[in-house]
Amino acid sequence: MLCIILPLTSILTSWESALSSLANQNIYTVSRLNAEVRLLLENEMGIVWLLGEISNFSAPVSGHWYLTLKDSRAQVKAAMFKGSNRFVQFRPQNGQQVLVKARLSLYEPRGDYQIIIESMQPEGDGRLQQEFEKLKMQLAAEGLFAQTLKHPLPEHPKRVGIITSKTGAALHDILNVLKRRDPSLPVIIYPTMVQGDEAAIQIAQAIGRANSRNECDVLIVGRGGGSLEDLWCFNNEIVARTIAASQIPIISAVGHEVDVTIADFVADVRAPTPSAAAELVSRDNSHKMQAFFNAQQKLVNSWRYYLSQQKTQLTQLNYRLDKQHPMYRLERQQQRLDEREMRLKQAILKRCQQTRQHLARQEYRLQLQSPVKRLTQQRHQLAITEQKLLEAMQRSLLKKRYQFGMLAEKLDTVSPLSTLSRGYSITQNAQGKVVRSAQEVNVGDTLITRLADGEIHSTIDQ
Known part of the structure; x- marks a missing residue:
């Protein structure tokens, strides 16, 4: 057998080197x-x-x-x-x-x-709203909402194109306004679906067809009001990009004034209703007001774009601030507390269940060792003794009742109640003390007069 004996100093040196290398490592708890x-x-x-x-x-x-x-x-x-x-x-x-x-x-x-x-x-509802916000932020980041991309509306349009449903109420509203304000203004209708899965493609194709024909000075794209799902085709990315790429100025006239779609942000001008869009493109004595409205709309669009940018920046800053908020630490502590509370309840329930099982086992063992036969004999003996005791008690009770009757008659002869029954009474003050002299009471005191059949409460007036 070969034995190798190393010096103690060498062993200590190697251990110190190993500990030093471990200390240099990043050890996590x-x-x-x-x-x-x-x-x-x-x-x-x-x-x-x-x-x-x-x-x-x-x-x-x-x-x-x-x-x-x-x-x-x-x-x-x-x-x-x-x-x-x-x-x-x-x-x-x-x-x-x-x-x-x-x-x-x-x-x-x-x-x-x-x-x-x-x-x-x-x-x-949440899914549609999420998709709306996601596409809105995406297109805003790409600059499709920028005011620099907007085309100015022609001051005196020669021909107006309308992209909407040929059976919808929006078309009738637009035509009625144009007929009232400028009957001589030519109108070209590009009928399309404005609701459903195929509506977005048809709207984009209608915009493309109007641009290829180049027969209109301005386009009105829209429909009447409805739910977010009804207006969803105007929140489609294809429609938004087609509107942004259009060389013809487009007025978005979707829904009512409170309805906002992606098409409104991308279009050159947003009209609150289809009727308002018709007023924008029709010649009238108030065409200066139209120019003012266009400038106002540009300002509103610019302000919305600015607000959108600021809102995005504010959201990012709020998120960074929220991450440092002590509320998150409190929430984690509260979650730990809730978990420990649930664990405590589970432990209590488990302990109660174990105790019930233990009692059931003990009861079963007790039943196995129960002296039933001996207990039957003891019950029989107990019944006999109980009967004897009952008879003795009855005899003693009769005797005691007789003695009690005699004593009650003697007591009744000297009882104050007997005296009360003969017309006498006992007067006490409010503290229950018997009044024996008129000097013991004052005006305003309450007295209780006890008679044989009840009490009389009175107050001293004189």
Whole structure:
């Protein structure tokens, strides 16, 4: 056997070298790792929109909501704190499809990846609104809303083109206004669908056809009012880009004044209604007012574009500020508290269940060892003794009743109640003290006079 003996100093030196190399490495604790992963998720991913089905929904007394969002192949845990869920207009239910705006995070105590929901809405309306905002921001970033791209409306148009449904109320409104204000103005109608899956393609084709023919000085594109889904073809990217590429000035006249679509932002001028668009293009004595309106509209469009830019910048600054907000730390602490509360409830329920099972086992064992036969004999003996005791008690009770009757008769002869029954009374003051002299009472005192059949309450007047 070969033995190698190393010097002690050499061993110590090697250990010191190993410890030094370990100290130089970046060694994480679990808490530090989870904290840094959470910061990475929150800082890198930012705000996300998520579509999914609600399951495992719970709402503890703290007011926060905890749930799971899932689809056919995956799921993610989610929390929505009461500062955000108080703005939700419906009560979430398991199995409901929703669209949420959330930020990614990590629940550090368990190391669970989760999302913190900031807003929630049902799938249908929310999806359309999300797509609207997404396309709006995309086109704004590309500069399609810039005022420099807008074409000025002709001061005196020679021919007007109308792109709308040939059976819609919008067409009739436009024609009525043009007939009233400028009957001699030629009109070319490009009929198209203004609602449905094929409407966007038809509208874009109609705009392209009008540009290729080049027979109009200005185009009115629009329809009457409706829901967001009804007006959705005017929020289509193809329609927006076709309007932006048009060489003919376009007036967007979609819906009512409160309805806003992507076409309104991209068009050269937005009219609040189809009738207003007809007034813009028709010659009238008030054509100077039209020029003023055009300038005003340009100013409004420029202001909207500026506001859109500022809103985007404000959203980014708010997000950066929110990430440093102590509310997030409080929310995480509240989530931990809720989790510990649920764990405590589960532990109590489990302990109660174990105690019940233990009692059931003990009861079963007791029943197995129960001296039933001996107990039957004791019950029989007890019944006999009980009967004897009952008879003795009855005899004693009769004797005592007789003695009690005799004593009651003697007591009644000396009882003050007997005296009261003969017409006498006892007078007491409010403190229950018997009044024996008129000097013991004063005017205004309350007296209680006890008779044989009740009491009389009186007040001294004199």
